[in-house]
Amino acid sequence: MTIIDSIKLLFFKKKIHKDLAILLGYIPRKWEIYELAFIHRSASVLLPDGRTINNERLEFLGDAVLDAVIADYLFSRFPNKDEGFLSKMRSKIVKRKHLNTLAIKIGVNKLIVSNSINYNGGKHISGNAFEALVGAVYIDKGYVKTRKFIIDNILNAHIDLEELEHRETDYKSRIIEWAQKNRTEISFDNQEDYSGRDRVPVFISRIMISGLLKGQGKGASKKEAEQNAAEQAYNVIEDV
Amino acid sequence: MTIIDSIKLLFFKKKIHKDLAILLGYIPRKWEIYELAFIHRSASVLLPDGRTINNERLEFLGDAVLDAVIADYLFSRFPNKDEGFLSKMRSKIVKRKHLNTLAIKIGVNKLIVSNSINYNGGKHISGNAFEALVGAVYIDKGYVKTRKFIIDNILNAHIDLEELEHRETDYKSRIIEWAQKNRTEISFDNQEDYSGRDRVPVFISRIMISGLLKGQGKGASKKEAEQNAAEQAYNVIEDV
Numbered sequence: 001m002t003i004i005d006s007i008k009l010l011f012f013k014k015k016i017h018k019d020l021a022i023l024l025g026y027i028p029r030k031w032e033i034y035e036l037a038f039i040h041r042s043a044s045v046l047l048p049d050g051r052t053i054n055n056e057r058l059e060f061l062g063d064a065v066l067d068a069v070i071a072d073y074l075f076s077r078f079p080n081k082d083e084g085f086l087s088k089m090r091s092k093i094v095k096r097k098h099l100n101t102l103a104i105k106i107g108v109n110k111l112i113v114s115n116s117i118n119y120n121g122g123k124h125i126s127g128n129a130f131e132a133l134v135g136a137v138y139i140d141k142g143y144v145k146t147r148k149f150i151i152d153n154i155l156n157a158h159i160d161l162e163e164l165e166h167r168e169t170d171y172k173s174r175i176i177e178w179a180q181k182n183r184t185e186i187s188f189d190n191q192e193d194y195s196g197r198d199r200v201p202v203f204i205s206r207i208m209i210s211g212l213l214k215g216q217g218k219g220a221s222k223k224e225a226e227q228n229a230a231e232q233a234y235n236v237i238e239d240v
Numbered sequence: 241m242t243i244i245d246s247i248k249l250l251f252f253k254k255k256i257h258k259d260l261a262i263l264l265g266y267i268p269r270k271w272e273i274y275e276l277a278f279i280h281r282s283a284s285v286l287l288p289d290g291r292t293i294n295n296e297r298l299e300f301l302g303d304a305v306l307d308a309v310i311a312d313y314l315f316s317r318f319p320n321k322d323e324g325f326l327s328k329m330r331s332k333i334v335k336r337k338h339l340n341t342l343a344i345k346i347g348v349n350k351l352i353v354s355n356s357i358n359y360n361g362g363k364h365i366s367g368n369a370f371e372a373l374v375g376a377v378y379i380d381k382g383y384v385k386t387r388k389f390i391i392d393n394i395l396n397a398h399i400d401l402e403e404l405e406h407r408e409t410d411y412k413s414r415i416i417e418w419a420q421k422n423r424t425e426i427s428f429d430n431q432e433d434y435s436g437r438d439r440v441p442v443f444i445s446r447i448m449i450s451g452l453l454k455g456q457g458k459g460a461s462k463k464e465a466e467q468n469a470a471e472q473a474y475n476v477i478e479d480v
Contacts, residue, residue, distance in 0.1 A: 057315065060323040064304075064311035071304035072378070075297060083300040138312070143383040193453050204453065213433050213444065216456075 016111055023107050025153070030140045033058070037132035038108075040125055042116035055132035062135030065143070066094060069150045077161070092164050093155075097235065099127035105158055108133060171230035175207070178237065185210050188229070190222055205229040209237065256351055263347050265393070270380045273298070277372035278348075280365055282356035295372035302375030305383070306334065309390045317401070332404050333395075337475065339367035345398055348373060411470035415447070418477065425450050428469070430462055445469040449477070 020034055021027050028034050037058050039045060044052040070093055074086045092098065103109060103126035112129050138146045172188075179186035189206040205225035207215040214236050217228025260274055261267050268274050277295050279285060284292040310333055314326045332338065343349060343366035352369050378386045412428075419426035429446040445465035447455040454476050457468025 051320065056323040057326065060326050061311050061315045064308040068304040068308035068383075071301050075301045075375075080291065083296040086297065086300050135315075143308075143387075147383075191453060213431065 019107065019111055023111075024137070024149070028136075028140055030136075033136045033139050034133070037062075037136040038111045038113055038129055040112055040114035040116060040129070043113045055129060058132035058135035058139075059128050060135070061138060062131035062133065065138045065146055066131060066134050066150060069147045070094065070155070072147070073151060073155055089161070089164065092167065093159060095235075096124055096127055099130060100124060102154055102158055103127050103130035106130075106153060170227070171234045172226050175230045175234050175237070178234070179209065188226055190225065192222075207233040209233065259347065259351055263351075264377070264389070268376075268380055270376075273376045273379050274373070277302075277376040278351045278353055278369055280352055280354035280356060280369070283353045295369060298372035298375035298379075299368050300375070301378060302371035302373065305378045305386055306371060306374050306390060309387045310334065310395070312387070313391060313395055329401070329404065332407065333399060335475075336364055336367055339370060340364060342394055342398055343367050343370035346370075346393060410467070411474045412466050415470045415474050415477070418474070419449065428466055430465065447473040449473065 016035055016038065017031065024034075036053065037055050039054045041054045041056060044054040046052050067090065070090050071086070074089050078086060078089075108130045109126040112125055114125060116125070134146060134150065137149050141149075176186065178184075185208075187208045189208065191204040191206075192201040193204055194201050200220075203219050203222045203225035205217050205219070205222070205228070206213055207229045215229040215231070215233030217225045217230070217232060219225035219228055256275055256278065257271065264274075276293065277298050279294045281294045281296060284294040286292050307330065310330050311326070314329050318326060318329075348370045349366040352365060354365060356365070374386060374390065377389050381389075416426065418424075425448075427448045429448065431444040431446075432441040433444055434441050440460075443459050443462045443465035445457050445459070445462070445468070446453055447469045455469040455471070455473030457465045457470070457472060459465035459468055
């Protein structure tokens with residue numbers, strides 16, 4: 001580790017302890033795992049054995065734990081809804097953009113250590129660090145406490161399930177509107193694939209904007225495939 | 241519920257209790273949630289209020305819990321591997337075909353209630369029921385016991401991580417070999433998409449077999465995209 005990195009890390013340690021305890025609502029046992037959760041790849045720390053570490057392993061773990069907690073939460077909260085509804089609700093909650101907004105709301109972005117030139121533009125950094133933080137809570141406190149942390153600090157505090165349930169999801173209309181407003185050429189290429197086991201067709205839709213592929217989606221119907229493709233395209237263009 | 245269904249359910253209840261306790265290694269508290277885990281959509285049960293229930297909600301829950309437990313397990317088991325490795329290992333473990341094999345090994349298939357004509361051919365039914373079973377264990381016993389169940393009965397008992405780690409994954413070679421052996425026309429269509437935020441290209445590969453799309457994949461390189469597309473195509477053709 002360079003001297004500059006060491007000084008930075010020292011400074012970071014002090015700042016994070018205060019902010020983190022406020023964010024978490026408790027005093028962590030394993031500070032070092034929480035610190036790691038905020039180290040973006042661009043600020044990877046070089047270990048004496050030559051390896052570099054950052055928050056990506058914790059993000060992998062936290063992403064899975066977050067999915068499980070939200071699945072559990074929705075499963076109990078909506079006892080009469082089918083898995084299609086549950087799955088749709090979860091994906092609305094954990095979609096990158098929504099997660100970034102949540103992460104910023106609880107102050108995760110202020111704790112991130114990054115050397116990326118994309119720091120301000122790369123909004124996903126916050127959502128990713130939030131997932132890594134969930135991973136850290138899980139390592140430090142176990143599943144039950146992590147579940148409580150997610151439900152209290154995120155689901156109950158910042159998510160309006162009622163609103164989310166009815167949130168406009170007609171992405172096809174939205175993207176066509178966007179294209180018309182921006183006088184941009186848009187096309188939907190649809191395909192039916194009969195190669196599955198049951199001879200049931202899978203519909204595949206691709207959206208080309210100014211001749212470039214911006215989204216593709218699959219579905220059991222043309223409509224579903226188009227919506228999935230349009231959602232992907234919509235997220236891409238909105239990010240630009 | 242029809243009289244026939246009621247009789248069937250009665251019979252099912254008796255059989256499942258014995259087999260299930262052996263499979264689980266404990267006497268469940270909430271039998272009814274386990275019974276539900278084995279009810280395939282084709283044998284959905286009609287409730288007095290007009291709703292039909294089957295194992296799909298539990299499958300949604302169990303899928304997420306399984307992912308979290310495996311993420312945790314791999315995270316601890318491979319402290320020096322990066323998230324790319326962890327993610328690849330997990331997808332090898334939970335891929336449909338592998339999960340079906342595991343489900344059959346522990347005897348899940350014998351407990352399934354299904355009226356599907358695809359029962360024998362539709363091998364995914366076993367893997368899906370296994371996920372639903374994980375959901376049932378989670379509801380009945382909580383996360384910590386579910387984690388132990390998965391680690392003891394699946395990961396330690398039936399998975400050779402060493403072998404899985406080195407399992408041949410050159411799907412491109414495998415599928416070309418398959419096509420040559422079967423004198424089938426095969427083509428890889430590759431595309432570079434520069435529409436992402438960072439102007440970094442995303443490579444997209446599509447595999448056409450006899451003119452039909454059989455697989456598509458994305459990646460940070462042409463090679464990665466082709467491998468992903470080939471893996472998808474390989475799984476499709478193997479299932480036929």
